[in-house]
Amino acid sequence: MQPRFRNWHVQLALLPAWLIVVFAYLGTMVFTVRMSFTSSKGIPIMDDVGLRQYDRLFHTDRWTISVENILIFGLLFILGCLVLGFLLAVFVDRLARFENTLRTIFLYPLAMSFVVTGLVWQWILNPALGLQANVRNWGWTSFTFDWLEQGDRAIYLVAFAGIWQSCGLVMAIMLAGLRGVDQELWKAARIDGIPTWRIYLHIIIPALAPMFITATLLLATAVVRSYDIVVAMTAGGPGISSEVPAKFVIDFLFTRQNIGLATAAATVMLITVLVVLMPWLYLQYFRSAPGARRAA
Amino acid sequence: MASVSVRRLAVSFGHVKVIENLDLEVEEGEFIVLLGPSGCGKSTLLNTIAGLIDIEAGQVWISGKNVTWTEPKDRGIGMVFQSYALYPRMTVQQNLSFGLRMAGVPRAEIEARVAKAAKLLQLEDLLRRRPAELSGGQRQRVAIGRALVRNVDVFLFDEPLSNLDAKLRNELRVEIKKLHRDLGNTMIYVTHDQIEALTLADRIAVMRNGVIQQLATPQDVYHRPKNQFVAGFIGSPTMNFLTGRLILGAAGPTLDLGSVSIDLSAYGFARQSSDVPAVLGVRPEHIDLGAASPGHFAANGKVEIVEPMGADMIVWSRIADTPVRIRVDGDSAFRNGDDIAFHFDLARASLFDAQSGERL
Ligand SMILES: Nc1ncnc2c1ncn2[C@@H]1O[C@H](COP(=O)(O)OP(=O)(O)OP(=O)(O)O)[C@@H](O)[C@H]1O
Ligand SMILES: [Mg+2]
Numbered sequence: 248m249q250p251r252f253r254n255w256h257v258q259l260a261l262l263p264a265w266l267i268v269v270f271a272y273l274g275t276m277v278f279t280v281r282m283s284f285t286s287s288k289g290i291p292i293m294d295d296v297g298l299r300q301y302d303r304l305f306h307t308d309r310w311t312i313s314v315e316n317i318l319i320f321g322l323l324f325i326l327g328c329l330v331l332g333f334l335l336a337v338f339v340d341r342l343a344r345f346e347n348t349l350r351t352i353f354l355y356p357l358a359m360s361f362v363v364t365g366l367v368w369q370w371i372l373n374p375a376l377g378l379q380a381n382v383r384n385w386g387w388t389s390f391t392f393d394w395l396e397q398g399d400r401a402i403y404l405v406a407f408a409g410i411w412q413s414c415g416l417v418m419a420i421m422l423a424g425l426r427g428v429d430q431e432l433w434k435a436a437r438i439d440g441i442p443t444w445r446i447y448l449h450i451i452i453p454a455l456a457p458m459f460i461t462a463t464l465l466l467a468t469a470v471v472r473s474y475d476i477v478v479a480m481t482a483g484g485p486g487i488s489s490e491v492p493a494k495f496v497i498d499f500l501f502t503r504q505n506i507g508l509a510t511a512a513a514t515v516m517l518i519t520v521l522v523v524l525m526p527w528l529y530l531q532y533f534r535s536a537p538g539a540r541r542a543a
Numbered sequence: 544m545a546s547v548s549v550r551r552l553a554v555s556f557g558h559v560k561v562i563e564n565l566d567l568e569v570e571e572g573e574f575i576v577l578l579g580p581s582g583c584g585k586s587t588l589l590n591t592i593a594g595l596i597d598i599e600a601g602q603v604w605i606s607g608k609n610v611t612w613t614e615p616k617d618r619g620i621g622m623v624f625q626s627y628a629l630y631p632r633m634t635v636q637q638n639l640s641f642g643l644r645m646a647g648v649p650r651a652e653i654e655a656r657v658a659k660a661a662k663l664l665q666l667e668d669l670l671r672r673r674p675a676e677l678s679g680g681q682r683q684r685v686a687i688g689r690a691l692v693r694n695v696d697v698f699l700f701d702e703p704l705s706n707l708d709a710k711l712r713n714e715l716r717v718e719i720k721k722l723h724r725d726l727g728n729t730m731i732y733v734t735h736d737q738i739e740a741l742t743l744a745d746r747i748a749v750m751r752n753g754v755i756q757q758l759a760t761p762q763d764v765y766h767r768p769k770n771q772f773v774a775g776f777i778g779s780p781t782m783n784f785l786t787g788r789l790i791l792g793a794a795g796p797t798l799d800l801g802s803v804s805i806d807l808s809a810y811g812f813a814r815q816s817s818d819v820p821a822v823l824g825v826r827p828e829h830i831d832l833g834a835a836s837p838g839h840f841a842a843n844g845k846v847e848i849v850e851p852m853g854a855d856m857i858v859w860s861r862i863a864d865t866p867v868r869i870r871v872d873g874d875s876a877f878r879n880g881d882d883i884a885f886h887f888d889l890a891r892a893s894l895f896d897a898q899s900g901e902r903l
Contacts, residue, residue: 431701434595435628439642439689440616449641453632 276517283514287506300511310512313490316402320491321470323403327410328466329459332417337447339418340425350422353415361412365479368408369395372480401481401489409476413469417462424458425451464527471520492516545604546571546729547592547697552601554587554753561587562753565601569731574723576740577733579750580776585733588750589699592731593622606696616646618697621690625702627682629674635661635685636670639692653692660688663722680711687722700732704739716742737777741765749773767893771900774824774893780857782824783867786897789821798823798894800863809838809889813902820897825887827857827870835886846881860885 286296304310339349356364371377374393382390394400428451436446452459474493477483483490492512499509547569554562561584569575577585590596592603594615602611610618630638639660643653661667664684674682683703690698703719704712720743723730734740740747741761748758749772757769768774774782787800795808798821805823835841844860844867851873858869858877869885871877894903 429626429628431624431626431628432630434590434593435622435624435686435689436630437595438593438615438620438622439645439693440614441642441645445645450630450632456632 279510279517280514282506282510285507287510289504289506291506296507300507301515304508304511304515307508309487309490310492310495312487313492313495316489317470317473317491319402320406320409320473321467323406324409324413324470324473325463325466327406328414328417329462331410331414332462333421333452335414335418336421336425339422350419353418355415356412357415359412361409361473361476362479364408364412365405365476368404368411369480372404395481396485399488401485405477405480405489408480409469409473412476413466416465420458420462421455424455428454460527467523471516545569546573546606547731548604549588549592550602550604552588552591552603553599554584554591554596555599560753562591565753565755567748567755567758569729572727572729574730574732574743574745576744576747577731577750578737578740578747578776579735581735583750584753585735585750586701587753589622589701589731589733592697593620593699594618616642619695620697620699621693621695622699623683623686623690623701623703625705627674627679627686627706629682629685629689631674633673634670635666635672635674635677635688638674638685639688642689643692656692656694657688660691663691663725664688664718679707680715683707683715684718687719696729698728698730700730702733702735704734704736712739719743737779741777749776751776766891767902768824769902771822771824771895774895778826780827780868780870782826782893783830783865785823785825785862785865785867787821787823787863789816789819789894789903791816791818800865803842803863805840805889807889807894810892810894811890812894816896816903821903822895822897824893824895825867826891827868828855829891830867830869830885830887832869832871832883832885834884836888838890839886839888841884841886843882843884846877846879846883849877849879858883 282291283300284296284298285292285294286299335353339353342349359367372392372395374380374391374396379390379392382392394404432450432454433446436450441449472493473491474497477489477491477494481489483494493516496509496513496516499505499512503509545568547567549565549567552562552565552567553560565588567575567588577588579585587596591598592605594603594610594613598611602609604610605618605620630641633641636657639657640653643656648656657670661670664687666681666684666688669677669681669685674685677685683706686703700719704715707715716739719732723743732739732743741764744761746758747761747764749756749764751772757764757773759767759769764773765777768777771784775784785798785800785805787798787805789807790797790799795806796810796812797807798805842862844862846858846860847866848859850857850859854873855870856873856875856877858871859866860869860883861867877883895901896903
């Protein structure tokens with residue numbers, strides 16, 4: 248008997264999962280792509296206008312700004328989280344005695360949703376209520392920090408708040424990795440007389456490569472989905488200066504009643520994600536051969 | 544001049560004193576094995592010599608220099624670990640050269656040293672590989688190579704063969720012995736495998752609870768153990784112990800086992816003693832079957848269990864209700880319940896004070 252049929256009852260048990268994958272994921276994906284070729288406004292209609300929605304999309308300022316912002320935000324957010332998260336992990340690892348307390352402190356922001364993070368930082372950074380107002384109250388009346396109200400600066404603050412929220416997660420991942428590093432490796436490096444920072448740079452970080460990949464993927468999905476933190480902190484403003492693609496899609500889908508344009512934007516996002524993920528999936532798939540050899 | 548000398552060393556972790564007041568002198572070019580049960584402080588002692596653990600009191604001297612507060616890299620040592628501890632993402636070549644590059648050794652010199660070590664350890668074909676692509680034995684050879692390229696006087700090994708399977712362990716053991724013969728460096732080697740200790744060592748330091756029980760040649764440690772712990776720890780199957788009372792009568796010393804009395808006049812006493820509870824230790828291979836020779840203690844018994852071990856066979860019998868193991872030729876035919884006569888030479892036995900465990 249062929250093995251594929253031998254465990255048919257297992258496949259049967261997995262049937263609901265398969266149904267969800269086929270209809271909920273693939274079905275909606277196909278539907279979204281199909282919609283992007285229609286002129287649907289408030290309700291879906293099934294005509295065919297070709298690539299007109301895409302043409303409009305890339306001539307919409309709000310979309311091009313969104314794309315620019317997500318690139319800035321994504322780069323800063325991912326790099327910031329990785330660097331800060333790793334440094335925090337090293338710090339906690341070296342102060343093993345206080346590990347539990349510190350880990351709680353650094354992981355605490357993660358327990359908040361992006362909305363709460365956004366609101367908290369919005370208050371702190373709001374020139375009229377937060378940091379600027381307080382420093383002025385203490386007597387430094389010329390102190391100015393109003394990036395949140397400057398169109399070309401707001402997205403950096405959003406990235407900063409995001410880093411503050413998510414670097415604890417990276418720290419937790421990295422800490423687990425650091426704890427897994429063989430103590431004898433440290434001893435060997437000390438006998439070789441390798442300076443501590445070089446041990447981290449040349450030995451520990453390469454050994455933690457899988458942790459970095461995992462963390463980057465988790466953060467990248469957060470970047471693509473970033474919506475709530477922007478809504479809570481800047482609502483896309485001032486003006487449209489801190490808009491992001493996910494917000495563009497939601498706004499055009501539900502408030503601006505333009506299903507065609509929104510689904511075109513969603514499709515562009517989907518393709519981008521696939522293009523970025525493909526090399527990684529490809530690597531994963533083809534790496535499994537040497538990986539298996541390593542395990543043997 | 545001693546190559547490595549540890550003086551009045553004390554080490555503790557928090558409130559736990561692991562080593563107290565330990566002295567050890569290692570001669571130039573000597574192969575010393577630290578042997579002892581798990582947790583007795585072997586690794587701790589080795590790490591203090593390497594400078595990887597801070598000491599509480601005492602001094603460490605290497606090649607005539609007081610290195611008590613010197614950084615590990617400046618002590619003139621190389622170290623090999625149980626887990627190999629190779630730099631994971633670097634090739635064999637990089638693993639060997641990384642430390643030298645950090646130390647600012649000229650490029651040509653690095654290449655020469657790496658080539659020499661690779662040749663000595665048969666790593667030449669593996670230089671481009673990463674540790675993940677090597678077998679355990681190859682990894683450990685790389686680790687040895689990494690210690691080798693440092694051109695140091697003293698090599699420290701912490702259970703380097705424990706992660707290998709039995710066959711590879713035997714092969715690499717011989718390689719390490721050859722390496723010592725060819726290089727002539729001082730080597731300090733930690734293990735809890737007594738075969739490794741007996742085969743490799745010039746002298747064995749048997750440790751227990753952070754104290755060196757005996758520091759002597761493998762032969763002395765095996766045949767003239769200084770106390771009952773050493774006697775019981777070394778040797779497999781373990782030494783037979785007969786507990787009784789030492790009686791120094793007019794007719795010469797005897798060990799009274801209750802129903803049996805063993806004449807000790809042939810035993811070479813290590814020191815003066817009085818009538819005390821004592822333990823007689825006899826190695827299983829020192830008990831022979833058949834009729835007694837003069838000066839031997841002879842007994843009769845029944846075979847209780849037979850354990851064939853390939854080359855040898857262990858036959859269990861009894862002397863005065865104490866079970867004894869007798870090592871016989873592996874090709875003998877014994878069955879449970881057989882009557883046997885056996886005897887042993889008291890000159891080859893060991894007698895210990897039952898209280899202190901010291902050799903009498
Ligand atoms: N970092 C540490 N903190 C606290 N106690 C320790 C530490 N390292 C070792 N010890 C204790 O010191 C004692 C000696 O440890 P050590 O590692 O030297 O033993 P060992 O003889 O090498 O044993 P093994 O054969 O298992 O390697 C043990 O009782 C151990 O519990
Ligand atoms: Mg140890």
